[in-house]
Amino acid sequence: MMYNTSSNRVAIVGAVLLCVALLACAQPGPTPQAIGPFLVPYPQHLQQGEVTLPVDPKQFTIATTSSSQILKINIQRYQKLFFSAGPAQQHTSAVAALTLNINVASDNEDLFLGVDESYSIVANSHELTITANTVYGAVRALETFSQLITFARPANTYSIQYTPITIKDYPRFQWRGMLVDSGRHYLPVDFILHILDTLAYAKFNVLHWHIVDAQSFPVQSSTYPDLTNGAYNPIAIYTHDQIQQVIAYGKTYGIRVVPEFDIPGHSASWGVGYPQLLASCPSYASNTNNLLLNIADQYTYTFIKNLFTEITPLFPDNYFHTGGDEVILDCWSEDPSIVAWMTQNNYSLVEAEQYFETQMSNILASLNRTKIVWNDPYINGVQLDQNTVIQVWDVSNVTQQIINNGFKAIVANAYYLDKQVPSPFNKIHYEWQDTWQDFYSYDPMYGITENGDNILGAEACMWGDQLNQVQFDVQVWPRSLAIAERFWSNEAIVNIDDALVRIEAQSCSIAKRGVNSGPLFPDFCFLPADVPSGQHPILRLTPEQVASILRK
Incomplete structure (x- = not known):
């Protein structure tokens, strides 16, 4: 759910070569002019x-x-x-x-x-x-x-x-999120606090923390201590105290932190410390993204319930994301014990997935949490619990169907910051940073004709496959200022030329605060010599402040 196809890459290369050949795309335009105040997101x-x-x-x-x-x-x-x-x-x-x-x-x-x-x-x-x-x-x-x-x-x-x-x-939308992926590359806690600073500057109010994935399990667990055997390194782990520090820091900005433990796919890291959790599917073992949990063994559900019982108090938000994307159902067909279980219960592969999602809903309900999943189970035909929130990542035309069926939805398909050519635009820009225009031009309500109240809001996604704290800011900003305005401001605020000048001014402003946010057109942004590097939070909380904030 985060890779360009080879055809897209070919199209990009071809278009760039044509652009250079024509010498048309490289010509700088005049410096835009506008009258302030230069506010982003623009107020109602x-x-x-x-x-x-x-x-x-x-x-x-x-x-x-x-x-x-x-x-x-x-x-x-x-x-x-x-x-x-x-x-x-x-x-x-x-x-x-x-x-x-x-x-x-x-x-x-x-x-x-x-x-x-x-x-x-x-x-x-x-x-x-x-x-x-x-x-x-x-x-x-x-x-x-x-x-x-x-x-x-x-x-x-x-x-x-x-x-x-x-x-x-x-705000126009009550859910204005940014997905941050520490499962593919570990992000130091101080840098996550820095990310929270930057999100607040743009009035985002949700940090969707994709904290675990197939490549690493960096979350400390006292219930199952061997889970962190699946971390990249013994120092690349988030302790309970560090997680609480992130939660408290986000709360001071009015930013809710929603965790994602992506299952039953993307689960290879769980099996490093507890191999009995994983299904045996030799044909898919070469790609860790394809390995699935063993959904036929009751041990799996006991394990998840015990783990989530430990973890959910650290994340006090009402919502908890369990992923559910890119599940290679055929993996289960290769495990004899799962095949026997499906035969005994007369389950198809989709019905097996249905069983798993029902167990997740029951576990989270017992913990007073509302489950969020990516749209994959819904598309597969799984009958999800009606309280489930569905996050749309791959196809925009399913959103209307989801909300017509009474589900709440979060729109993410148009706001993938890792993509060279953000879907669904399929546009090619000479300057990569100009993709801010694509994000700005796509409304979360695009194509929605009824039941729009079921759309909670939208999220930008910064996947971490090829990203760590070194280049995080420069890929996210200033393009996410455009996204932030689309999520907050009135839907009638769509003038690209006006937005360009305001976003440029705000990009310079947050750069003075230590955010590595660059320009969108030729100008001058004076950065004092003592501007921080962006690796540290603006204001640290004392342990006493963390404890006091989380008690409320």
């Missing part, structure tokens, strides 16, 4: 004026009457991020002291699908105010406010332009 409602309000970082404060620990952490973050573009020159006393007041209706810090993320901002010479119903709405507002503050060179002064400004904003 924005009113602006023409007055510039000077800001002196030394005379700027953020105030709130809220007692929320999460809000206080973000005030600490953004007090720094507001002025991360560089040191300001000394202002005269003529620049007024300013206070940004944050008002939240509730200090409740419960984080769940559909939590209220709406907010409003008022910015003028008399008032700087954020108003939100929840602390998470206030967190989204702080990011937007950070984008209102601009830094001018060579004067080295900060200001808020285009005042008076009034913003009323809320």
Whole structure:
């Protein structure tokens, strides 16, 4: 589900050669021009004026009457991020002291699908105010406010332009996710925290952590300690404490962390420590992606239930992803014990898969979790439990059928960041980064004519087959800024030329925060010498903060 076909590769090479031959695609265009403020994602409602309000970082404060620990952490973050573009020159006393007041209706810090993320901002010479119903709405507002503050060179002064400004904003979709794959390449914990920083800058609210795959099992288990024999290296393992650190850090941004343990396919790493879990299918043994769990042995289900009973408290979100993609059903046909079991129960291969998925639903229901699967079992004809959420990765035309049948769906098929030619566009760009236009142009509701309320939202997917922390940022950003806007903003916000200028400005802005996000057209982005490398989180949490946040 993550590879280009050879025909696609041939098409890419041919088109690029033709492009070079014609000398047409390599000609730089004029530098785009636009009027700010340069906000990404663009808010639902924005009113602006023409007055510039000077800001002196030394005379700027953020105030709130809220007692929320999460809000206080973000005030600490953004007090720094507001002025991360560089040191300001000394202002005269003529620049007024300013206070940004944050008002939240509730200090409740419960984080769940559909939590209220709406907010409003008022910015003028008399008032700087954020108003939100929840602390998470206030967190989204702080990011937007950070984008209102601009830094001018060579004067080295900060200001808020285009005042008076009034913003009323809320997300279009309640599920706005990014899949991160640490099963194919281990990602250090600090880098995952960095990823959470970057997701918050673009108002993503789900980290879909594809934490285990055929190549490695990097999750510590006290119930089955030999599982990590399937990790790449003894140091390439996520301990329980590290997982909780990730969960707590995400929560401070209003980002839910949803784990994926991909089964019954992609399960070879499970069998390194516990070989009795795997089916015996010699014809498919050369490709670890093809190896499946032994679904005929009750030991498999006892094992999974015990493991998930241990793991689910670490991931408190209501949703738990069990994969289910790319299951080579014929593998089961080669295992005599599975064939005998299917014969005894009069099961076809699809009915055998049905049995497995039913057991997974029952196990997760007993743990108060809602199961997510990729669309493969549904396409195979498995009758899934009606509460199952189906994530669509390979074909867009099945989405309408899925939601018509009453299932909730997450759209991912059009947002594969690892692809040279993102499906379903089949377009070829001279500049690879210009694929941001493809992501921007595809609406998660494309082709949906009814029952659209059953679409929870969408996810971008950054598969890790050829990716680790070295090049993660440059493949994800700034292209994911386009995706983020498609997931958050009104469906009518589709102007490519306008988006290009705003995304370019925000790419430069997050680069100043330590994100390796590059340009989309010729310009200049001044990066101070002390910009961090991107390997570390903006603000670490103490163990006491982690424990306090996770108790709520």
